Every structure is written in C-alpha cells, then in structure tokens.
Amino acid sequence: MLPSHAPMIDIRDVSKSFTLHNQGSATIPVMQGATLAVGPGECVGLVGASGAGKSTLMRLIYGNYLAASGQILIGGLDVVRAEPRQILELRRKTLGYVSQFLRVVPRVSTLDVVAEPLLAVDTPLDLARDRAASLLAELNIPERLWSLSPTTFSGGEQQRVNIARGFAYDYPAMLLDEPTASLDARNRATVLGLIGAAKARGAAIIGIFHDEAARDQVCDRFIDVSAFAPRAAA
C-alpha cells in the first residue's frame, strides 16, 4: 500500500538514448534528467516544441521505451526495472494510455474493443458492454457501427473509439497523447468532460495537448520537456 501523500506518478532523473546498431552504432541521446511528479486528481500538461521529447517521455512511462537510467515509479512500481508481467499488470489495473493510434485485432466489434480493458480486469461481460455502449453513445459513434470492426472507420471515428476504450476502466493513472486533436467542438467538449471526471475521481494524468484552450481547461500545471534535453557532451 502506498502512503496517501505519495505522488501516483513519480519520475526521477530519467535519461534515454537510442543506439542505432545498423547505422554505424550511432548513439543518440534524447533525454536527460527528466524529473516530475503527479499526484492523485492532478493533470500535468507536457509542453515543448515538436521533437522536444513529449511522446518519448510518455512511451518511457508506459514502458514501450527502455530508460537508460533513473526511476519511473507508478503506484510504487519502478517501470524501468519491472518484469514484463509486472508492467502488464500495471497496464491492466493502474496505468491507462490513450495513444493517437488505434491498434486492434481485426474482426473484433467496436463494442468489444471498447469493453476489452474492463474484461481484462474480470468485469462481467454484460456490465463491460453496457459501459462501452454508454461511452460510444457519449462520443457520438452511431449505434449501427458498434457491431463492426473499427479498422474500417474514418480517422476521427477511430480516435473516438480509442478514447472510449481508454476511459472504459477507471485507471488511477492516465497518459493522454493528443486526445482532442481533430475532434469537432461537441466531441471535444465530451472528451474534456471525461478528463475532468477522471481528475475528480482522483486519477493522476499526464497529457500532451496542442489545443491550447483544451490544455488550459484541464491542466493544473505544465512541464516544459525542453528542460530534459541532453546537454552537449563537454
């Protein structure tokens, strides 16, 4: 059990570099000294120019990228050193990620794509589908599409399916990568409402928002990731 005052997401002195073995083993440092903490109910916006490392930091937190050093504690688990099965457990129960791209098994219905995170934590099928249906309705995905695979949907529809899936289960920590990009005003308001509700129930959130109005509405503070750019070697 975590002490109640502890931050949900606690990132300490994280660095990252890529070594391109097939291109002369060039080593490219991309991040150094990344440090930030997010408490329950707080939403922190990552800012910085394109290429500054916002998405890289998100992928490090989610465990897609392997950090070279430092600690990334989510609910007390250090993602940098955790076993794959511990990270999978973390992703099932603690850490959600709304990426910009929907990646699903072909042929699975939209309703079940959205319900899947709930089924993964043993929610009964009818309850999971009810929750999925209400999210899809809220995000204005027409009901006649629910039984179809989202692989054939338009970009905007896929994005909304992705958001519904990301908010189906109440994760204590969430990563949001451009959740409002390319949404119309109505759907954008719905997504901002979902983010507000997640904060109200105590979720710790890190987000990337290019939409400044959206950013100002949901973020409590901002972190400029340019501060984590690697310093040139002396």
Add this chain to the structure above:
Amino acid sequence: MHPLLQVNNIRKMYGARIGCTDVSFDLFPGEVMGIVGESGSGKSTLLNCLAGHLDTDGGEVIFDTRDRGPVDTLTMSEPERRMLGRTDWAFVHQHARDGLRMSVSAGGNIGERLMAVGGRHYGDIRASAVDWLDRVEIEENRVDDRPSAFSGGMQQRLQIARNLVTGPRLVFMDEPTGGLDVSVQARLLDLLRGLVREMGLSAIIVTHDLAVVRLLADRLMVMKSGHVVETGLTDQVLDDPQHAYTQLLVSSVLQV
C-alpha cells in the same frame, strides 16, 4: 505466484552445429510468450525441445504439475510425459494435418483426445465435440465430416479445438497462422486471443510474423543462430529494440 514453466539452460546440438543453446526463462500462469527469429534461428528447435518432441543435450524444463508440483519433464518417465501431452499440455502444429487424424471425423478428432484421458460416455463426448466445434466457429453439421474435406483455416481451427478440449494449462504453437490467408489469420488470431483469456492459458508461440506476436504475445524472445539475443515486453522489444539483430528484424517489416 509460481512459474508454470521454468526453463534452465536448454541446449540442443546437431552434430557440431548449434540448434539452440543457453536458453532460460520462466513462464507464469496466463502469460503468452512469443519466440521470433528468421528461418534457422533455432526457434522451432527450441519449441520442440520444450515440448519433448526432440531430445536435448542439456538443461531442464520444469513444469508445475497438478499432482506433484514442479517436475523436470526431460527426466520424466515416457508414460508420464505422454500423459502430460494429453492433459495439461497441447501442441498446435503449423500444418494442421500434422496435428489431426485425417481419416477420422471432425467430432472423432476432438473426442479422441477426451477418450485418451478417460472419457467413456459417447453422448457426453459428442456433446463436448459439438460444443468445441461451435467455439472454433465450425458448424455442427460438419461434425461427421473428415478434416480432409475442410479448408486450411477450418483444419487449423479444428486442430485448436482438438488441443483445447481437455483444458490444458500450457499450449505450444508453431507458426499457428502460417500458410493461411490474411483474412483467415485475423479470424484465428481473434479466436486464439479470446480462448487464451477465457481459459487463462499460458502459451509459447513460435512465429516469424511480428504482427502476430504484437497482437498475441505479452512478452517476446528474439533468437538468432541458436542464441537468445533479446527478451522483454512485446511492445518494448518492437518499439525500442536494443540488439542489432532485433533492430534489423523490426526495420525490415513492410508497412501496410
């Protein structure tokens, strides 16, 4: 939680040539591990060593049996190992005809495995067979047809039904979607994913298809020339490969 399978220093030589060597890992209940690598990397050799189809030149494959706890399956008596192969273990071959009896009906293929573990009541066995045909999306009216009258995708689904009917805890799969049309592959992947979750199966899947492992496997082991060169969480290995060979493998995939 205890590992379901503990693999320690498995080694297989073909004369002076290395089949696979220094392979060690733990597999936990409910975990799906993918083994990837190009042809000749030793991935199929490893799978066949683990499943007891090939003799090894060293190492241990310790399985957490229901009645005796962890036992090294490589030193088990032959009847004991055969029993394991009919109950808690299953093996899905790339070519369905290697895992099916082509001269026996679809229902018989499923029923045979039940009878091997003591099923005697004809009505129950047939009901079970029909139930499993339905789960793998084969119509009930095909129950008396021989698999030779089935399409490749149906044969593969029948092979999966035959393997899973006894409720195994560990499934070995050798290129389970290889040689199938892409649309049939998708259906099979969906089916496998559902069954793995519902039954809480652990699985080891050998494939050269990175898209298949991304959808099915929790974690990945990358092999080259008989050695494991990289292991980790599936999306981490694919999104941020560390070893030169894995980087080459990932960057060689055609984008669609």
